[in-house]
Amino acid sequence: MESTRALLVEALAPYKIDIGAVRPDGSRLLTLQNGAGEILIERLLRPVQLMDKWLLIDVVDGLHRDLRILEGRLSPKVIAALERGPCARQSAVF
Numbered sequence: 001m002e003s004t005r006a007l008l009v010e011a012l013a014p015y016k017i018d019i020g021a022v023r024p025d026g027s028r029l030l031t032l033q034n035g036a037g038e039i040l041i042e043r044l045l046r047p048v049q050l051m052d053k054w055l056l057i058d059v060v061d062g063l064h065r066d067l068r069i070l071e072g073r074l075s076p077k078v079i080a081a082l083e084r085g086p087c088a089r090q091s092a093v094f
Contacts, residue, residue: 004050011060015040015067032063041066 008017012032020029026047032040041063049055065082068074 004056007056008060012063019045030059032067040070 005017005019008019008030014035016033016035016037018031018033020031022028028045028047028050030041030043030045032042034040043059043063045059049059065074069079
């Protein structure tokens with residue numbers, strides 16, 4: 001778990017992360033905070049996401065996307081395409 005924590009800390013810098021205690025189902029709550037200590041994102045992670053490198057990469061990619069949306073760094077057209085789903089993304093013009 002320490003190597004997973006280290007990877008998350010590195011991938012999500014400069015944000016502070018906290019990975020909560022193991023829940024009865026094996027999941028853990030990941031909390032992402034800004035420098036002022038405000039909680040930006042909370043995400044429940046399944047055990048398999050924490051153990052599989054590729055699933056962990058997907059988690060980090062999703063967190064980066066959500067941070068860009070929260071901080072207003074993602075174009076409204078891109079947000080709309082993401083909300084419509086995969087079929088809309090194929091035909092969307094960015």
